[in-house]
Structures are given as C-alpha cells and as structure tokens.
Amino acid sequence: xxxxxxxSIFISAVFVNNVILSRFLGLCPFIAISKExxxxxxxxxxxxxxxxxxxxxxxxxxxFLLIPFNLIYLRTITFILVIAAFVQLVEMIIRKFFPVxxxxxxxxxxxxxxxxxxxxxSLLNTDMFFNNGKALTGSFYYSIFQSLCVGLGYTIAxxxxxxxxERLELCNIPKPFKNFPIAFVIASIMSMSFLGFNxxxx
Amino acid sequence: xxNKFKEFLKGLIKENPTFVLMLGLCPTxxxxxxxxxxLGMGVATTFVLIGSNAMINLIRKIVPDKIRIPxxxxxxxxxxxxxxxxxxxxxxILDRALGxxxxxxxxxxxVLARAEAFASKETFLNSILDGLxxxxxxxxxxxxxxxxxxxxxxxxxxxxxxxxxxPIFLLSLPSGALLIIGLLLGFFNFLKEKKG
Amino acid sequence: MKFIxxxxxxxxxxxTIQKIMxxxxxxxxxxxxxxxxxxxxxxxxxxxxxxxxxxxxEAFIQxxxxxxxxxxxxxxxxxxxxxxxxxxxxxxxxIPIVGSFFSIALGKQIFGGLGQNIVNPALLGRVxxxxxxxxxxTTFVKPNFNLFNFFKFDAITxxxxxxxxxxxxxxxxxxxxxxxxxxxxxxxxxxxxxxxLGALYLLIKKYIYLYIPLTYIGTVGIFTYIFGPSGFFKxxxxxxxxxxxxxxxxxxxxxxxxxxPLTTKGQIIFGIGCGIIxxxxxLWGGYPEGVSYAILIMNLSTPLIDRYTKSKIFGK
Numbered sequence: 001x002x003x004x005x006x007x008s009i010f011i012s013a014v015f016v017n018n019v020i021l022s023r024f025l026g027l028c029p030f031i032a033i034s035k036e037x038x039x040x041x042x043x044x045x046x047x048x049x050x051x052x053x054x055x056x057x058x059x060x061x062x063x064f065l066l067i068p069f070n071l072i073y074l075r076t077i078t079f080i081l082v083i084a085a086f087v088q089l090v091e092m093i094i095r096k097f098f099p100v101x102x103x104x105x106x107x108x109x110x111x112x113x114x115x116x117x118x119x120x121x122s123l124l125n126t127d128m129f130f131n132n133g134k135a136l137t138g139s140f141y142y143s144i145f146q147s148l149c150v151g152l153g154y155t156i157a158x159x160x161x162x163x164x165x166e167r168l169e170l171c172n173i174p175k176p177f178k179n180f181p182i183a184f185v186i187a188s189i190m191s192m193s194f195l196g197f198n199x200x201x202x
Numbered sequence: 203x204x205n206k207f208k209e210f211l212k213g214l215i216k217e218n219p220t221f222v223l224m225l226g227l228c229p230t231x232x233x234x235x236x237x238x239x240x241l242g243m244g245v246a247t248t249f250v251l252i253g254s255n256a257m258i259n260l261i262r263k264i265v266p267d268k269i270r271i272p273x274x275x276x277x278x279x280x281x282x283x284x285x286x287x288x289x290x291x292x293x294x295i296l297d298r299a300l301g302x303x304x305x306x307x308x309x310x311x312x313v314l315a316r317a318e319a320f321a322s323k324e325t326f327l328n329s330i331l332d333g334l335x336x337x338x339x340x341x342x343x344x345x346x347x348x349x350x351x352x353x354x355x356x357x358x359x360x361x362x363x364x365x366x367x368x369p370i371f372l373l374s375l376p377s378g379a380l381l382i383i384g385l386l387l388g389f390f391n392f393l394k395e396k397k398g
Numbered sequence: 399m400k401f402i403x404x405x406x407x408x409x410x411x412x413x414t415i416q417k418i419m420x421x422x423x424x425x426x427x428x429x430x431x432x433x434x435x436x437x438x439x440x441x442x443x444x445x446x447x448x449x450x451x452x453x454x455x456e457a458f459i460q461x462x463x464x465x466x467x468x469x470x471x472x473x474x475x476x477x478x479x480x481x482x483x484x485x486x487x488x489x490x491x492x493i494p495i496v497g498s499f500f501s502i503a504l505g506k507q508i509f510g511g512l513g514q515n516i517v518n519p520a521l522l523g524r525v526x527x528x529x530x531x532x533x534x535x536t537t538f539v540k541p542n543f544n545l546f547n548f549f550k551f552d553a554i555t556x557x558x559x560x561x562x563x564x565x566x567x568x569x570x571x572x573x574x575x576x577x578x579x580x581x582x583x584x585x586x587x588x589x590x591x592x593x594x595l596g597a598l599y600l601l602i603k604k605y606i607y608l609y610i611p612l613t614y615i616g617t618v619g620i621f622t623y624i625f626g627p628s629g630f631f632k633x634x635x636x637x638x639x640x641x642x643x644x645x646x647x648x649x650x651x652x653x654x655x656x657x658x659p660l661t662t663k664g665q666i667i668f669g670i671g672c673g674i675i676x677x678x679x680x681l682w683g684g685y686p687e688g689v690s691y692a693i694l695i696m697n698l699s700t701p702l703i704d705r706y707t708k709s710k711i712f713g714k
Contacts, residue, residue: 022376024231028224028311037705073287076305077279084272116228116309123302163701164516172510174463176391177384180224184384185508189517190698191377192525196675196691199684372529381504 005138006145011200013149019117020157021191026117030158031183040162041155048151050090050112051121054083055147058122059140067133079122087112121150161186209328213335219312220343221390226312229303230344231379237360240348241341242296243303246285248337250307253281255321255333262322274317275308282307312336350382415512418605418655419472423479425596426650430483432579432589436541437487441585445482448494452478455502465511473512477501480520480651483586484643484690485527488539488555493531497523517697518654521690528690536561538582556582559641561686569637576640587643597649609665610658610672611648615639617673625681638680647689648672657697664700664707671696 019025026047033043058079066072091109094102112118125146129139136142164186173182219225229247233239257277265273286304289297297304307313316336321329349359355373357364372378434441456474460467469475478498485494505519506512528535540556559581562569571581579589587593600606619635626633638644652658652672659668672692679688 021380024228024376024379025306027227027231031224031227073283076283076286076308077276080275080279080308081272084275116306119309120302120306123305127302160698160702163705164698166705167516167701168509171514173514174388174508174510176395177388177508181384181388181391182508184380184387185504186516188377188380188384189522189694191375191380192372192522192529193517193691193694193698195375195377195525195529196679196685196688196695197683200682201684368531370530371532372526375529377529 005142008200009142009146010149011197013146014153014156015194015197016200018153018157018191018194019120019150020154021187021194023120024116025120026115026154029115030161030187031180034158034161034183035165037159037162037166040158044151044155044158046109047112047115047117047154048148050083050087050109050115051118051151051154052144052147053090054079054086054118055122055125055143057082057086059125059143062126062130063135063140067130072133075123075126079119083118083122117150117154121147157187157190160190206327206331209331210335210338213332213337213339214342215339217336218339218343219336220340221387223312223315225315226310226340227383229306229310230340230347231376231383233300233303234344234348234351234379235374236299236352236356236358237345237348238296239299240344242289242293243300244337244341244344246289246300246304247307247310247312247340248334249285250278250281251313251316251337251340252330252333253284254278254313254317255329256326257281258317258321259324259326259329270322271314271318274314274322278313278317279308312340347379347382347386351378415473416471419476421603421605422600422650423472423476425599426479426483426586428592428595429586429589429646430479432592433483433487433585436579436588437539437585438542441487443491444485444487444489444494444585445479447491448482448485448498449475449478451495451498452481452502455499456507459503459507460511463507468512471512474502474506477506477519477523480518480586481523483646484520484524484584486535486538486583487585488537489534493527493534497527500526513656515656516701517694518651518657521651521694521697524690525694538584540582541580541588558582558686559637560680563637563641564680564686573636573640576637581641583641584643584646587646590640590645593645593649597645600649606649606653607665609662610652610669613666613669614648614652614672614676615644617670618644618677621673621677622681625677638677642680642687643689644676647693652693652696657700659700659703659707661704661707664703667703667707668696668700671699 013019017023020027020030029043029047034040061078061082062072062075066075066078071078087109094109125143128146129136129142161183165183168182168186177185213219217223220227220230226247229243233243254274254277258274261273261277282305285307286297289300289304316332320332324332351373353359353364354370355375355378356371357367357369370378373382430445434445452474453469457467457469460469478494478501481497481501482494485497501519501523505517505522506515509515524535537555538558540554542554557565557567559569559571559576575581577590579592581588597606597611601608619639622638623633623635624631648669652669659665672689675692675695676688679685679691685691
C-alpha cells in the first residue's frame with residue numbers, strides 16, 4: 001500500500017476511466033436528470049453516497065461471508081440484494097428523520113437501486129482488489145478510496161453536463177438533435193477531452 | 203396467431219429497447235467495440251429476458267404486490283448468474299472480454315422494465331414472445347452499433363482486415379460510442395419527423 | 399486619464415463579428431508565413447485544404463438545412479485556419495480535410511452554428527484527429543529554413559522539444575531557436591515571435607484582453623518552475639512557456655469569445671485552470687503536450703464558471 005497507488009486510482013477513477021464517460025455506468029440518469037443543475041447535484045450526491053456505502057458493505061460481505069463459505073458464484077445476487085435493501089433502508093431513515101434532505105435528494109433514491117454505477121463499483125472492487133479469492137494488502141482501503149473517487153468523477157461529469165445543458169436551452173440546436181442526441185454528443189466531447197489524462201504516470 | 207407475431211415484432215423496431223425506449227444503454231455502449239462482443243452480449247441478455255419474463259409471469263400471482271420489485275430482481279439475478287457460469291465454462295474468452303458487464307445485466311433497465319410493464323400482467327406465451335422480441339431488438343441495436351464501431355473504428359469486419367482504409371480509431375474508444383449513439387438517435391429522430 | 403473597465407462581449411464599439419473574425423485571421427498571417435518558410439509548400443497546402451474544407455462544410459450544411467449562408471463572417475475560415483496551424487506539417491492531405499469537416503459539423507453546426515458551440519471547434523477537430531490517427535499526428539519534421547527551398551520538402555522526422563523532454567532525451571534547442579521557431583512542431587505554433595506580433599495587433603485593437611493569456615501562461619510558468627524534474631523550484635519554466643502550442647493556444651484559442659467566461663473573474667479562473675491542466679499533462683500525463691486538452695476541458699467548464707461568477711441581479 002503506497003501513495004502512488006492511491007494517486008493512480010484517483011486519476012483513473014475520476015478522469016481516465018470516469019464511470020459515466022468511459023465505463024458508461026449510470027448513463028441513463030446522467031442523460032435524463034442532467035437538464036438542470038440543482039437536481040443534477042442532488043442526484044450525484046445521492047449516487048456518491050450510495051456507491052460509497054454499498055462498496056463498504058459489499059466488500060465486507062465478499063470478504064467475510066462469500067469467500068469463507070465458498071459462495072463466490074452468488075456474488076451478483078448477494079450484491080444486488082444488499083444494495084436494494086440498503087437503499088430502501090436509507091430512504092426510510094431519511095424520510096423519517098431528515099425531511100428536508102429527503103425533499104432534496106430522496107426522490108432519486110429508488111432510482112439508484114438499478115443504477116449500474118452502484119453495482120458496477122462493488123463488482124469492480126472485488127475484481128480489482130481480490131486475487132483468487134484472497135484480499136490484496138490494503139484491499140479495503142483501495143476499495144473505499146476507489147468508491148469515493150468514482151463518486152467524485154460522477155459528480156464532476158454530472159455538474160459539468162448540467163451547466164452545459166442549461167446553456168444549450170438558449171441555443172438553436174437542429175430539431176432532430178434536441179435533448180438526448182445532443183446530450184450524447186456533449187458527453188462524447190467530454191470523454192474526448194478527458195483523453196488528455198491518458199497514460200498518467202506520477 | 204397474427205397477434206402473437208405482433209408481440210414479438212414490436213421489440214424489433216417500433217419499441218426498440220435501445221433507440222426508442224432508451225433502456226439499457228450502458229452495456230450497449232461499453233461492449234460494442236467488436237461485432238463478436240456485441241453478439242455475445244445480445245444473446246446473453248436475450249436469454250435472461252426470456253427466462254425472467256417466463257419465470258416472473260409464472261410467479262406473478264403468488265408474489266405480494268408490495269415486495270414484487272425485490273422478488274423480480276432476485277429472479278433476474280438468478281438467470282444472470284446462470285448466464286455468467288455458462289459463459290465462464292464454455293466461452294471464457296468472451297467472458298473476459300465482457301467483464302463486469304455480464305453481471306451488470308441484472309441492472310440492465312430493459313429486463314426489469316419488461317418484467318414490471320409486461321410479464322407481470324400478460325399471458326405466459328405473450329411474455330416469452332415479448333422477451334424474445336425485446337432481446338432480438340436489443341441484439342439488433344448492438345449489432346448496428348458494433349458493426350459501425352468495428353468497421354470504421356478498427357478497420358475489421360468480424361476480425362477480417364479491411365484493406366486500404368485507415369480506421370478512425372476514436373470510434374472504438376468510449377467517446378466514439380457516445381458520438382455514434384448521439385448521431386444515430388438524431389438520425390432516427392430525423393427519419394421519424396420526415397415520416398410523421 | 400480615463401479608464402473604461404469592461405468585459406466581453408465588447409459590442410459597444412462599432413465592431414461586427416465579421417470584422418473581428420477577419421482581424422483574428424489577419425493577425426495569424428505572420429505565424430503562417432513563418433510555418434511555410436520553415437516547412438515548405440506542404441504546410442501551405444495543409445493550410446489551404448483546412449480553411450477551404452471548413453468554409454465549404456459550413457456552406458454545405460447551411461444549404462442542406464436551408465439556413466442563411468454565413469461563410470462571409472469568417473468564423474469558419476478562422477476555425478479551418480486554427481486547425482491547420484495545429485497540425486504537424488507532414489500529415490497526409492486528407493487529415494486537414496477530415497479534421498475541418500469534423501470541426502465544423504460536430505463542433506459547431508450541430509449546436510446551431512456561430513456563437514452556440516460549447517467548445518472551440520478547431521481544438522475539437524485536433525483532438526479528434528489525434529485520437530483517431532495518432533501515427534500521423536505525432537510525427538513531426540525537422541524545420542529547414544531557407545527562402546529558396548519553398549518547393550523542397552524533405553521529410554526528416556524530428557520530435558518536438560516537448561516529446562524529447564517526455565522521453566528524457568537531450569533537447570538540443572536553444573531558447574533563441576524556440577523563440578524564432580527553429581524546432582519541430584505544428585505549422586502555426588513554432589514561431590513565437592510571429593505569434594506575439596499577431597497577438598499584439600489584437601491587443602492594440604482591443605479584440606482580445608490579457609486576462610486569459612497572462613494567467614494561463616503565468617500559471618504554466620509558475621507550475622513548471624515549482625515542479626522541476628530535479629527538485630522543487632528548479633524547473634525550466636521558460637522552456638515550457640516557449641515550447642509546444644502554449645502561445646498559440648493562450649492568445650488565439652483560449653480567448654475565443656463564445657467558449658470562454660464572460661466576467662473578468664471568470665476569465666482569470668479559466669486561465670489558471672488551463673495552466674494547471676496543461677502543466678499536469680506535460681509533466682505527468684501520457685501526452686507530451688496538453689494545451690488542446692486543457693482548453694477543451696476549461697471550455698466545458700465555462701458554463702459552470704459563468705454560473706458562479708455572474709454578477710447577481712440587484713435585490714435578488
């Protein structure tokens with residue numbers, strides 16, 4: 001475990017392999033909710049939070065439950081169930097105790113269960129930081145750090161996109177390209193610009 | 203009989219999951235770098251769609267309404283696990299190429315959307331036909347995108363090298379996938395406008 | 399003394415878009431002549447193909463979509479010119495054609511034409527070409543300055559000073575060489591003195607302001623000075639400022655009205671952001687040069703910067 005690994009995880013997760021722009025996880029809400037800045041920010045905070053928590057939980061389950069009992073093949077089912085249950089729980093807690101927060105991003109929570117980014121990061125963590133059913137040294141820290149960075153990358157892409165699309169409201173875009181097609185073209189341009197960080201060596 | 207055929211056919215063009223319903227775009231973009239990958243993903247998803255549609259249709263009356271979504275997800279996840287294990291055993295190269303996008307079929311919105319919108323309401327046979335149609339529509343869209351990306355982006359067609367053409371490498375990168383789907387959606391909108 | 403403090407868009411004067419665009423193109427002429435003198439007729443051919451395709455594509459799309467044809471405003475010409483200036487002199491002839499087409503069609507017209515694009519179309523075209531055909535876009539030729547060898551085009555490949563730096567090889571170019579343009583590089587970026595001449599013209603005419611170029615170049619200088627290869631505060635900042643496309647980018651592309659922030663504060667943030675990204679890519683990234691990526695990323699951030707630096711409406 002050293003600092004260089006953390007830096008390369010950071011650059012990779014935020015820019016080079018950005019969840020949305022390069023791995024295409026969580027693309028549907030990215031395109032659907034990025035029309036205005038406010039909901040976009042709320043959504044990305046909600047997603048980042050869920051990504052972080054669910055990767056902590058799924059790491060623990062994988063390490064302490066699935067591996068010892070030789071149940072690795074149940075990974076997909078377990079993870080999706082845990083995530084669904086967790087999201088449900090968060091929604092209930094927030095609705096009960098933090099009504100303001102619930103109004104801010106609670107409505108997006110049910111959508112997040114089927115957000116590929118959440119399950120995707122949990123799966124990626126187990127793919128990257130486990131080797132033949134054994135956790136690498138520092139695997140837990142790498143996993144949570146990666147999940148944080150993925151959330152950051154998601155938030156950056158989402159905020160940039162929503163600000164751009166707010167500006168596009170004033171533009172005279174050809175009719176067939178309005179809305180979704182132009183959003184994909186912009187995402188493509190963003191992805192192209194982030195190519196500059198390729199091959200990063202520290 | 204004609205009616206049944208319609209259930210199958212609607213998924214291909216009129217309600218194409220990718221271009222019309224805009225569901226399940228993540229795998230569509232991520233693995234469409236080569237035609238082989240696209241075909242593999244399409245077949246895997248079709249299998250899951252048919253299986254989960256059939257299963258959910260059978261259990262729809264037993265499952266209480268309030269917890270139906272979690273139940274559906276478990277059914278879908280089971281079929282995905284079956285696909286995962288089969289692919290690991292018989293086509294390991296394809297499995298490695300598709301990576302985490304195979305387990306991610308679970309959260310492919312098409313599968314859950316069809317379960318919720320169709321299989322939990324219609325008859326058994328219709329559900330299977332719907333799953334087959336949607337799966338074929340999805341595969342068709344994948345084939346379209348992956349053909350464009352492989353021929354123009356890598357200069358190969360089913361791994362055969364096309365001579366005298368300098369491939370536009372960008373198209374096989376992620377940003378190329380986003381660009382192509384944006385342009386295709388715009389093109390289809392244009393066609394629709396012209397027709398209607 | 400009377401100071402008039404104002405920020406873009408500078409419409410209060412009797413300047414039309416048309417006049418500004420052609421003036422910017424005019425100010426780029428010295429750099430183009432220098433490029434042609436260094437790299438021979440092939441450079442001229444690339445400049446011609448780039449501008450011609452850009453103008454043609456604009457007209458073609460406007461005819462196709464039944465809009466008013468606006469090629470006379472010079473913006474398509476400028477895009478094609480900037481794209482050609484950003485190409486290595488040895489690229490095959492179809493590269494500027496494809497690049498200009500991409501720039502105009504997908505960088506500008508798809509957003510609705512002049513003033514609506516979110517990123518600089520010329521840079522988008524260059525990044526597209528660089529990602530698609532890296533082989534051609536990273537092969538540079540040795541400059542061969544001679545007034546009489548215009549028709550002689552000998553393609554002795556020579557890496558740019560920045561790529562030599564990246565591979566930790568001896569650079570062998572003096573500051574004077576860098577300043578005059580006697581080095582491998584893109585057509586329009588090599589001759590710093592010609593670029594500065596053009597920039598001076600634009601500054602005197604008040605078509606561009608110093609906020610973005612100064613903060614951009616300054617940040618690159620400070621950043622590369624601090625993070626030197628042999629320790630902190632030992633970097634060769636002058637080399638970094640003079641090499642690559644920094645001067646061309648900072649004065650002629652980062653200052654584009656449409657894709658840079660409106661307020662002074664926003665422009666300073668924009669310049670610093672460009673500088674940091676450029677230096678980070680140059681020092682640790684996979685590419686030797688980061689100017690185009692830096693400006694593109696900051697172009698994409700411009701709506702966000704504008705949103706948070708806009709002066710508030712009184713009483714709101």
